[in-house]
Amino acid sequence: MCSSSTSSRRRTGGRPRSAEADAAILEATRAALVELGWSKLTMGDVAGRAGVAKTTLYRRWASKNELVVDAVAVLFDELELPDRGSLMADIEGVVLQFAALLERPETKTALMAVIAESTRDEPLRERIRASIVDRQKRLVLAGRRRAQARGELPANPASATGTDDLIFDVIAGAVVHRALVSAEPVDAQWVQRFTALLLGGLAAAART
Amino acid sequence: MCSSSTSSRRRTGGRPRSAEADAAILEATRAALVELGWSKLTMGDVAGRAGVAKTTLYRRWASKNELVVDAVAVLFDELELPDRGSLMADIEGVVLQFAALLERPETKTALMAVIAESTRDEPLRERIRASIVDRQKRLVLAGRRRAQARGELPANPASATGTDDLIFDVIAGAVVHRALVSAEPVDAQWVQRFTALLLGGLAAAART
Amino acid sequence: MCSSSTSSRRRTGGRPRSAEADAAILEATRAALVELGWSKLTMGDVAGRAGVAKTTLYRRWASKNELVVDAVAVLFDELELPDRGSLMADIEGVVLQFAALLERPETKTALMAVIAESTRDEPLRERIRASIVDRQKRLVLAGRRRAQARGELPANPASATGTDDLIFDVIAGAVVHRALVSAEPVDAQWVQRFTALLLGGLAAAART
Amino acid sequence: MCSSSTSSRRRTGGRPRSAEADAAILEATRAALVELGWSKLTMGDVAGRAGVAKTTLYRRWASKNELVVDAVAVLFDELELPDRGSLMADIEGVVLQFAALLERPETKTALMAVIAESTRDEPLRERIRASIVDRQKRLVLAGRRRAQARGELPANPASATGTDDLIFDVIAGAVVHRALVSAEPVDAQWVQRFTALLLGGLAAAART
DNA sequence: TCCTAAGCGAGACGGTACGTCGTGTCTTCGG
């Protein structure tokens, strides 16, 4: 995830990069996002908070965008899928978790911004996919397998990947849209109605 | 839409504002979005393209964000819901239209950017809601009414508004997520699978 | 002298440049030279002292070098050649004046620095010549004419210009070298010995 | 000359400093001066040219200024005073030599720069005096003695030192001023006129 | 012969200044 992850290519000479600096910078970035939001966040400010020179930031991250992606990505790893006993409860749980994550000011302001930038920046898009998007899909995969184990969904291997991607876009897209575009609360009632809709769709698909 | 919409408050004396200027500025803004994207777009550049002084821009829009919202909003009004004979066909049609709209560089880069800004800017959020979000919901409303007229959906007035909002978030969210976050094509196959899922959900909801 | 001296080319529109700003900047530059010397002087610091934005400096002067030349040039205009009754007294007077000028920290540190830069910067060399060097030669010219009027020097028009230039280089060069390179005081004794040497040379030249 | 001249204080153990490195660094410094001039010369660049680490430079010289003084000083040692048979010819010879030295880009750009710095840096002034200025005076001393031996100048010991210093400032100052400040060529004609003036002054002084 | 203190390359680091750019305000003039 970190830009210095090229572990193999460690040159012999020279002072090694400070490992603590990385952590301090990412933490400072999150703090700055909370206080200032995306558009007011500056590299100089982040450097100051981290007790680090601006040069050090630029030595490790090519741009503000990449820095923010790395700083925020770790928050998405906090999402889990505890077994709540039924597919419905599992979906409701993950949706609420995801909504709570999107309520945090650092994610709320950063996520859409970096996605906006990624429309013009292929490397950034790749980084987002690797750091955030693909890591989320594991939740859908896990949920589906658990539901199949329970017998709630048929063990139908046909185009499981395509379906997983679809489910992922529907869940994540709906929650993001509700929270950020419609700008209305993702409360229990909305989650229940959404889950019901989704389960109905899955059941209908299973019957075919 | 336009900031000069304060039609009543027209000062008596003096030269009136040029109406052509407004159109030229919005057109120039869209052109700049296509060429430069959101983050490289500058007010000075837009003014130059429009053959207008920077002062004139600031006299009419308070910020770059509001200008871009106005410039892009009109594109969303192009969306229509021609009667294709069935709910399924109507949904597929509007999803494809929406996906095509999101493929245009000016919307792709601008939409997420202004939404990101809106998380820290209440007036901007309100402007987005009024100019873009609420205007889209008419499509959901129209589609539901047409389906009810066809008998495809029950004429159930119970919390229709809430359901409409949910459907809106699911459709718009899924398409935006697929197109911009997952960054994968919204092709016919995906649209069919998505529509099938949604219709299944709606049918299940209707049975309750 | 000022960069905005292109009086003829005054465009119609637009806010005119502030005249006070020019004076404040040059004054601030001299103050910074006194406090910090040439190598520690920064454009940002000058801007701060002048109560002006850094941009304004760069809008008017292409480089630190040119700014300093303009700031210091005016000091050289203070040199005068009051009639002291004899060529010897006139020379001693102007040498002491020049030495006093070179004792001021702003000239001491700036003069050699811009000359050093001018060895690699033709426009700067031209600016120095126009702003400083050529303006000094008037003193030699005036002194020679006055001495000729007194009968101390023959009214010999033969290559007067070449001789004036030579005298100028000898006087200015010797004083600068004594003050800055040898770094020893230009006191009354030295001035007397130098003047005697120069007068002897002039008298010898007159006899040929 | 070299900063490592602290010959007495040689610690017992440890690897001695490379002698070739010193030569390579000074050579690289001169090359960089020729190519880049004073203000564009950087320590990193010099290190690169010399095939040496930046650390090695700083271990031996405290600053860019001192390094440049050392690099340039050796060039001034090339000046000689071959016996040309008369005082006039000796002066003309040394002036032409000095002018040729000042034509070299490395001296032209470096000399004035370090002198400018020395106005604010006492140790640097001392180093310049020891490395460059005082070593030049030997030429004046030698020329005077030779002229006295020839009988061209009286063997007058009265304040010989003061006169030597004056002559030194007049010669060196006039040439430097002509070459760098007036920025005009030190050609044969100028040298002859200057020499005639100086000889006249010396002859007049001898008569007193 | 080994030990050991220093030299050395490489290069990351905290700083500081650079010169440019964009924002949003202002001041002038002409229509």
Added chain:
DNA sequence: CCGAAGACACGACGTACCGTCTCGCTTAGGA
């Protein structure tokens, strides 16, 4: 009173050097 032209204060940008620091490796003298 509008609008163009453009100067202005402000502040962030990303780069370049500075001079210092940590590394791990080399190298010569003294034990």
